Amino acid sequence: xxxxxxxxxxxxxxxxxxxxxxxxxxxxxxxxxxxxxxxxxxxxxxxxxxxxxxxxxxxxxxxxxxxxxxxxxxxxxxxxxxxxxxxxxxxxxxx
Numbered sequence: 640x641x642x643x644x645x646x647x648x649x650x651x652x653x654x655x656x657x658x659x660x661x662x663x664x665x666x667x668x669x670x671x672x673x674x675x676x677x678x679x680x681x682x683x684x685x686x687x688x689x690x691x692x693x694x695x696x697x698x699x700x701x702x703x704x705x706x707x708x709x710x711x712x713x714x715x716x717x718x719x720x721x722x723x724x725x726x727x728x729x730x731x732x733x734x
Contacts, residue, residue, distance in 0.1 A: 690717065693714060
């Protein structure tokens with residue numbers, strides 16, 4: 640009965656990590672960090688929306704239809720946030 644309990648614990652941990660049992664055991668065997676981040680999909684969706692709006696604003700500014708203040712700083716900040724999200728996604732998959 641104890642073997643089944645251990646097997647179930649491994650499956651539960653793999654499910655929590657949103658990995659197959661094989662991927663979970665591989666990561667554990669290689670002593671890789673498993674990162675679980677809930678809600679990241681929504682953050683990424685919102686980030687993409689901000690990026691689309693920023694692109695539209697940049698296009699309008701380049702056409703001379705709107706005047707923008709600190710557009711360079713805004714695009715730099717957006718790039719930095721995007722880079723950090725990318726790093727988080729890489730860690731989420733396996734570090």
